Amino acid sequence: MHEDIEKVLIDEAEIIRGIDRVAAEITQQFRGENFTVISILKGSCVFASDLIRRIPIPLELAFVSAASYREGTESGELDLNFFPTDHEIRGRRLLLVDDILDTGKTMSSLVAAFRERGASEVQSCVFLDKPSRRDVQYEPDFRCFEVENLFVVGYGLDYAGGYRNLPYVGALRPEIYEQEAAAAVESGEPPA
Ligand code: IMP
Ligand code: MG
Numbered sequence: 120m121h122e123d124i125e126k127v128l129i130d131e132a133e134i135i136r137g138i139d140r141v142a143a144e145i146t147q148q149f150r151g152e153n154f155t156v157i158s159i160l161k162g163s164c165v166f167a168s169d170l171i172r173r174i175p176i177p178l179e180l181a182f183v184s185a186a187s188y189r190e191g192t193e194s195g196e197l198d199l200n201f202f203p204t205d206h207e208i209r210g211r212r213l214l215l216v217d218d219i220l221d222t223g224k225t226m227s228s229l230v231a232a233f234r235e236r237g238a239s240e241v242q243s244c245v246f247l248d249k250p251s252r253r254d255v256q257y258e259p260d261f262r263c264f265e266v267e268n269l270f271v272v273g274y275g276l277d278y279a280g281g282y283r284n285l286p287y288v289g290a291l292r293p294e295i296y297e298q299e300a301a302a303a304v305e306s307g308e309p310p311a
Contacts, residue, residue, distance in 0.1 A: 120285065121285070124272075152212060153179065154211065157203065162217065182203075183200070196228075208238050214243070218274075220247070230243060243261070244259060244260065244261035245259045245262045246264070247288070278291055
């Protein structure tokens with residue numbers, strides 16, 4: 120797996136420093152009232168589990184999965200699963216946690232969905248932010264690192280389902296994408 124990585128962009132020590140900084144900001148902001156951290160599956164599970172262990176105040180944990188609908192549906196529309204119950208949302212302060220803020224569609228749709236369901240407050244925290252890729256106007260309340268416009272994997276982030284278990288954030292070697300593109304052409308599928 121490591122041999123598929125061209126370059127390590129954020130190593131383990133740097134990741135921990137970034138999380139410590141953001142955890143301190145969150146602790147200060149949310150002190151005094153119970154709140155719920157909602158980890159957006161699957162990508163944010165690694166980040167969320169490190170993050171919550173550095174927030175030394177009471178909190179609850181919930182999950183939601185958000186996948187883009189396949190072709191033929193309006194872009195930006197999300198297929199939501201494992202949605203928390205109304206009891207977990209209504210009147211509560213929520214902190215939505217994702218691995219990366221890219222176009223911003225996932226996070227902005229989820230923030231709206233949780234507000235609609237009666238949360239008293241919805242804030243967001245992302246491990247990575249790619250501001251140059253934004254399609255919708257949205258800024259996270261907390262973020263650990265900004266990254267350039269490059270496809271990254273590791274620390275929860277995947278390429279075709281793999282690499283989530285890398286302990287650092289890295290850029291994949293271009294051959295990995297090229298192999299995939301070549302295989303798609305051979306099988307007659309349109310390239311992604
Ligand atoms: P958005 O709705 O475009 O902001 O999409 C965010 C989602 O796209 C993330 O939760 C990731 O699952 C995925 N994503 C965007 N950029 C990357 C990347 O560089 N590596 C891996 N996944 C990514
Ligand atoms: Mg994701």
